[in-house]
Amino acid sequence: MRDMIRSPLTWITLVALAVAAVLPWYVSAYILGILTVAYYFGVFAMGWDLLFGFAGEVNFGPTFLIGVGAYASGILNNLYGLSPYLCIAIGALAAVVAGLVLAVPALRVRGPYFGLTTLVAVLILQSFVVVFADLTGGEIGLTIPDVLSIDAGVNYWIALVFMTVSGLIMFGLAQSPVGLILQASGQDPVQAGALGFNIIKHKLAAFVVSAFFSGLSGALLVFYMGTASVGTVVDIAVGVQVIVAAVLGGRRTVIGAALGAIFLIVAGEFLRPTGEIATFIVSAVALLVILFFPNGFLGSILARGARS
C-alpha cells in the first residue's frame, strides 16, 4: 500500500482520471463520443491483457467474448424489451458461459492451438450472426431500441466510471495472491504445478474474468451506440485492434492496455480527415512500437523502474 502511495504512477493515474472526469464541461459532444468508445475499448484491452500478460495465453479472438456479450444483450432488448441494465448483466453472463464452453477444451491443448481455437470461435460467431439474420439483424446490424442515456456527457461518465472500476478490479486482482499465482502459471507452468498450483483452474478463472469484463463492455458499447454489427464488435479486425492496443500499452500492466486503446481510437479519429491514410499511420506507429519497444508504453517505464 505504501508503495502505491509513493509511486508516481498512482498520482499520474489519479490526475489523469480527474482531468477526464471534468472534460464534459470543456469539450464538444463529438470528442466525448470518441472517448466514450475509447474507454469501452480500454476495458476490452485490459481484459485481454489479463489473459495474455498474466496467464500467458494469447487469445486471438477477443471479439468472440465481446460479440457474445454485445449480441446477447442487444437481442434480449430488441426481442423482449427487457431493461437495458438487465440485458447488459445477462450479456456479461452469456460471455462468461460462452467463454467457459470455449476455454475448457481449449486450455487443454498447448501452445498455438489455444490461440487458433479462439480465432475459429470468432469466425463461428460471425457466421452465426450472418446466418441467423432474423434474430441478429445479419449484415445490416441489430437495432437496439433502448439507450442508457441520450446525453453525451452522461454516456461519457458511465464509460469513464465503468473503465475505472473495471481497471481497479482487474489491476487489484493481478496484484493479489491469485494474480501472482496466475503470473507464475503463465511464466513457468511446470514449476507452478510443482509448487502445488492447478494451472488449468487458475487460467480458466482468468479467462472467466476476462470474458466477464469483455462481455460487459461489449454490451455497454452497443447500448451506447444503439446498434450492434459484425463490423463493430465481432470482426477479426476489431479483435486485432484490441490486441494491438494491449501490446502497445504494455504487456502485464493492465492499465497500459487501457492507455493503448485510448491512444489507438483517438489517434484514428484525429487522422480521419486524411482518409485511408489514417489506418496506415496508426498501424505503422503500432508496428514500430511493438518492434522497438516490445514492452509497450507503460511496460518500458516500469522496466526502467525495476532496474533502478
Place this chain on the structure above:
Amino acid sequence: MTAAPATADRAAPLLQVRGLTKRFGGLTAVKNLSLDLYGGEIFGLIGPNGSGKSTAMKSIMGIERPTAGDVIFQGENLAGLPAHRIARRGFGMVFQHSRPLNRQTVLENIMVALLPDSLTKVWPDRSLAANARRIAERVGLGPVIGRRPPTLPFADLRRLELAKAIARDPKVVLVDEPFAGLTLAEVATFSNLIRGFRDEGRAVLLVDHNVKSVAALVDRVLAMYLGEEIVTGRADEVMRNETVRHVYLGGAIETSARPEVDFKGKVPILEVQNVSVHYGKAQALDNVSIHVHQGEFVSVVGLNGAGKTTLFNTVSGLLPYSGEILRGGQPLRGHSAAHIARHGIVQCPETRELFGEMTVRENLDLGGQHLESDEKAKQLAWLFELFPILKERQGQMAQTLSGGEQQMLAIGRALMMRPDLLILDEPTLGLAPVILEQLSKALEKLRQTTPITVLLGEQNVTFALPHADRVYVLEHARIVWEGDPARFAAEAGADYL
C-alpha cells in the same frame, strides 16, 4: 537394494518407487526403476545425459505421467496424479532453470510458493510475509529480500529456488543438479543447506550427472544408464563399481593416434583463443584456447556440464563471447551461424535437432540442399555406404527411428553439407553399447577414407579416444589438460571421474 542407512528412520521408507517406467513413443526413458527413500537421508540418482534420471525424477513428481509403476508415499500410490496434487501431498522440487517473477521482489516470490491453491485468496495474510521472511533467512536470502530477481547474482537465484521448494515444509525434496553453475565456495554453502534439509528429517532426492560432484553429500547413490538401475549403494562403492566405470569411461582405453604431422607454419582450420562465455551470471567457458589443424581428429572430453556444448555453440556462432575465434586465420566474429555453417564448419548438435516429422531422406536432402543434383546423388551414395541402415530407412519419419539411428541420421545430415570441419557433440548420448560400436566403426571409416577434420566432444572417454589424434580435457569451464590420447590414461584418466 541395499539396507537403509544408519541415520534414516528404519521403520519404513517414506517413499517407495516400484517398477517405474516411462516411455516416449518408441523410446523407453525409464525402465522398471525401483528405489526406497527414507526420511533423513540424501539419495543421489546418478547417470550420464540421456540415462533417464531427470525423467525418473519428473515422473515421481508427476510432471511426466509414468507409463507404468507405483510411487507410494505414506501408503498412498501417487503415480499418475498431476504435479500440483503431488506437491500438496508434501513434495517440493528445486528446478535447475526457472523463471522467477521479475517484477516481484524476492520476498513476494517466496510468498507465491506459500499460497494455497485457491481462487478466492484475494487478500494476503499477514503471517504470509513473516513466513516468507523466515524461509528467506533460512537459505541466506535475508540481505536481498527486497530486491527483484533480475538484479540478483546467480547463486542467489538458486537460493530462491531452494526457498520456493521448501516453502510449504515438504517431506520429500527433489533437487535437479544442485550445483550446476556454482563456484566451489557456493557448492560448499549449498551442500550445507541441503544437509540441513536432511537433518530436519526430510528425504532428499538429488539428480546429477556424476557421482564425484555429489559424493560428499549423499548417503546412498543409485547409478542408472539407459533408463535402468546399474547399482545402488554408498557413493564410494558405486564409484568403484565396474559397470559404472564402464559407463562413464568405457572399457579398456584404446588409442590409435596417427603419426604426428608437422603443422609448423600451417594455419589451423580452427583456432579458439582465450574464449570466455557467460550465461547470464554463470560462467560457462573460462579463457578456453584450442586449435584444430586440417585433417586432424581432435577430441574434447569432459563430464556433462563442463562446457563442451557451450564451446561448440560458440564456434558455430550461436553465443556471444569474449576472445577470438579464427577460421583459417580469419576472425569468425560478426558472421551469422548460417554463414559459418555454409562455409564449412558444421555442427551435429547433442540434441540432434532432426526434423522429426520429415522422412530420413528429406532430412538428408535438406542437408545437401546447396549441392548440384549429381553431386548430391554422389554424396548420398557415399553416405549410404557409411551408414547402410539409413538407406533402408529412407522413407521412414525421423522421429520413429531408434536413438542410434537418429544419431546416424544427424551425423549423415551434417555430412551432406560436406563440411571442412565436422563438430560432433556427444554422439553417444543415451545410446546402448552395441550402437556405440557401430557408430565407432563409422567414425573410423570416416577418418580413414576422407580428409575430413573432426572436432568431437565426449563424456565417454573410450569412445572419444580411439579415433583422436589429440585430446583436450575440459573441466569446470576450463581446459585442464592437452595431449595425445596415449598419455591420457596415465596423466588425466585417474582424475577424470
